[in-house]
Amino acid sequence: MQGKIIVFSAPSGAGKTTIVHRLMERVPELSFSISACTRDRRGRTEANGKDYHFISVQDFQDKIRHDEFVEWEEVYEGAFYGTLKSEIERIWDSGKHAILDVDVKGGLSIKEFYKDRALAIFVRPPSIEVLEQRLQARATDSQSSISSRVYKANFELAFEDRFDVTVVNDDLDEATDHAERLVRQFISAEPAIV
Ligand SMILES: Nc1nc2c(ncn2[C@@H]2O[C@H](COP(=O)(O)OP(=O)(O)O)[C@@H](O)[C@H]2O)c(=O)[nH]1
Numbered sequence: 567m568q569g570k571i572i573v574f575s576a577p578s579g580a581g582k583t584t585i586v587h588r589l590m591e592r593v594p595e596l597s598f599s600i601s602a603c604t605r606d607r608r609g610r611t612e613a614n615g616k617d618y619h620f621i622s623v624q625d626f627q628d629k630i631r632h633d634e635f636v637e638w639e640e641v642y643e644g645a646f647y648g649t650l651k652s653e654i655e656r657i658w659d660s661g662k663h664a665i666l667d668v669d670v671k672g673g674l675s676i677k678e679f680y681k682d683r684a685l686a687i688f689v690r691p692p693s694i695e696v697l698e699q700r701l702q703a704r705a706t707d708s709q710s711s712i713s714s715r716v717y718k719a720n721f722e723l724a725f726e727d728r729f730d731v732t733v734v735n736d737d738l739d740e741a742t743d744h745a746e747r748l749v750r751q752f753i754s755a756e757p758a759i760v
């Protein structure tokens with residue numbers, strides 16, 4: 567089997583992590599690509615090696631130097647995130663397709679790198695106001711972090727039309743059903759020529 571990549575990108579708070587987690591439960595052919603990142607682990611809700619490989623800035627820079635990333639970004643000031651080539655290989659070697667949750671620039675880089683082997687899905691919130699409410703309700707970020715995420719979202723929404731397809735995340739069940747249909751269609755299509 568030739569492995570594929572499905573990448574979900576969206577402004578922070580749009581709901582991509584929630585949708586990706588739900589898809590993982592519904593589509594057993596998928597395996598989550600665990601990114602490397604340098605931000606602090608959210609103690610109670612995140613596990614090292616499950617949500618992210620939490621590493622130091624020094625380790626991250628070493629990996630950049632050794633060309634270990636498909637792409638990487640300083641997503642927030644001082645917080646680096648990157649997709650490891652070794653993760654994608656590990657997933658394909660296990661006979662699965664990789665599913666990724668990355669920021670908007672990263673999603674476009676991955677599409678450019680893997681071309682037709684990748685499906686790039688943009689998750690759009692119903693509005694900026696709803697996005698902010700979701701970040702407030704999630705209660706994982708400081709007020710200033712929420713403000714910078716909302717500010718950044720205004721720019722990120724402009725990149726939607728560069729993605730293969732959009733899923734609007736208003737009603738979560740409908741958005742998950744839509745995403746599932748897209749993913750199943752993509753992974754059952756003829757292998758991509760790369
Ligand atoms: N470019 C890139 N972005 C990533 C990667 N992994 C995660 N991200 C993005 O980094 C952003 C910050 O993630 P996180 O700290 O978990 O916060 P959240 O968006 O509020 O859930 C999110 O938009 C993620 O999609 C990666 O490997 N590369």
Ligand SMILES: Nc1ncnc2c1ncn2[C@@H]1O[C@H](COP(=O)(O)OP(=O)(O)O)[C@@H](O)[C@H]1O
Nearest residue numbers: 578579580581582583584700704735736737738
């Ligand atoms: N359709 C939805 N309706 C209401 N709340 C949602 C919906 N989708 C996600 N959420 C909630 O919004 C918050 C942000 O979602 P999350 O998946 O963490 O976003 P992202 O990964 O894009 O930053 C979470 O608390 C999540 O439970």
